[in-house]
Amino acid sequence: MEEKVMLVHGGGGKQTSELIHEVFAKRFRNLYLTEDDAAILPPPASNIAFTTDGFIVSPWKFPGGNIGKLSICGTVNDISCMGARPKYLSCAFVIEEGFPVKSLEEIADAMALTAREAGVSIVAGDTKVAGHGQVDGVFITTTGIGERLPGAHPSGKSARPGDAVIVSGDVGRHGCTILLARGEYGIDAEVTSDCAPLWGMASSVFDVCRDVHVLRDATRGGVGTVLHEIAGQSGVGIRLDASAVPVDPAVAGVCGMLGLEPLYLACEGRLVIFVPKEDAEAVVAELKKSPYGENAAVIGEVTPDEPGRVVMTTELGTQTVLPPPGGELLPRIC
Template sequence: MSACITLAHGAGGKKTAELIDTVFKAHLANPLFTGDDAAVLPTPGKKLAFSTDGFIVSPSDFPGGNIGKLSICGTVNDLACMGAEPLYLSCAVVIEEGLPLCDLDRYVKTMAETAAEVGVQVVAGDTKVAGKGQVDRIFITTTGIGKLTDGVETSGAKAVPGDAVIVTGDIGRHGCTILLARNTFGIDAAVTSDCAPLWGAVESMLSVTKDVHVIRDATRGGVGTVLYEIAAQSKVGICLQSAQIPVAPAVRGACGMLGLEPLYLACEGRMVVIAPAAQAPALVAALRRTPYAREAAVIGRVTAEQAGHVVMETEIGAKTMLPPPRGELLPRIC
């Protein structure tokens, strides 16, 4: 597949139909996939969760994934954080003129593989071709619908003093991967993105207990930004134990050389979970039984002190205020 995308592929005629048939339909076809103006879907007869997200990562291929995988994981994980089983996705794709068709085919193939792993169906979509230089290779927007699990109600405003703070694995890998993939600093480190679909991890937790207060995916701004958002929403303080925060050695080394804090680097396959402390051991055990959360750990607790702030406690008991987030360290990470 050596040809490239042309403006004709976005004109709505024969070339557009061929592109849909040979790339999108070839990989994403299912009984609900439609060429009509909208998909008609069966509903589960209960509350639904609904989310949408755009993906413009640069570079669009990176160790551990690509923009296609990212576009499925991002929306699936947003639904999962609400305790919703992902059911259906749509995707809108804006392609730069000149993108090799083999690259587009690879991205869509990865989308199909990731969706199949989760059990979610891509049922509708749209394709546009932009002129050379108007888009950086490819932008993807996915919209998802999920079925809420009975008895689950999560929100960033539900953390209470005494709760445990859990992360589902080592942090900062996606942001570090994207940074190194740009070859800006000439650092050679074996770091791969944590990009992964997390509904299985959430489902495993909810099979143990539905008494979970907060689930958030730590994407832009990383775990540190998410914790500050939760502290503000719930009007609580959060105290972290520095020794308990899992960081891969390669990520820690790269961050040390660049003066970066892993807590503020994006994750694309990690969640922050806040739940009653009594439930934490069972939740961590359930998470560790799933493929993308084997390093889940309790990293801190929710407190009534220092409301709206996140405090770090060192191994010797010293405490310091984690600086509030001041904007994304890296542009175009998702």
């Protein structure tokens, strides 16, 4: 097989088949993976969750992951946040002519490893090759199906006054990692993406609290954007304690130098959870059992006043309105 992806690999002939079999099929092999036009899957026992997402991150490789790992985590986590166990994924690749095959194999290896960790099967896919300059390396679209847990109904519309607001770990690491990986600011800091599949953590939350009101993963726009969305959807206010928000010291340092707010930097392995206040301690304790949840914390509460607004008590004891996100969020991650 050639060392680089060429246009002929997208032509549908022998070279296309070779690329699919040598790079993808042997890594994604499972009971349901098909060479036909669609996978035939056993029906779920309860309601299904269904989602799709596109990934165009640059650079494609970064400390803590790559676009392949990210593509699995993003879709697995979206399904998980509906209280559904991820079951099946499909993936579509658009690859730039000249992209190294070894890099493509590295991406596929990361996808296979992450899918195994998440307990999800990649069952179908598509491969296209675009001309040089038409694509920045490789773009991936993943679509996922999951099986909802009985009695699980989390929604951004379900936050209630008195709920505790919990994050499953320190915030802003993925956005900070991508910003530094681009080398545009000349900052040298040890920051690794939080990119992770979160079904195991999400399911454990339901084990200790069946009354989970909201479960979201904070991706583009970070925790701050998610909180504004939930406050608007539910018609409630949210009050945060700035001193309780976990932020890695290196991320805090980079944000201080560049004037960025960690709450608005992307995460790729963090849950935002709203549960009744009396259940918060048990949920945080359960999250801390996960390798992805060691910094889990209650960071605020839901209030009936000031609906649609997020108010933060600063470390000096003053109160400020966390502004709604607007314009171009930095760094632009997709």
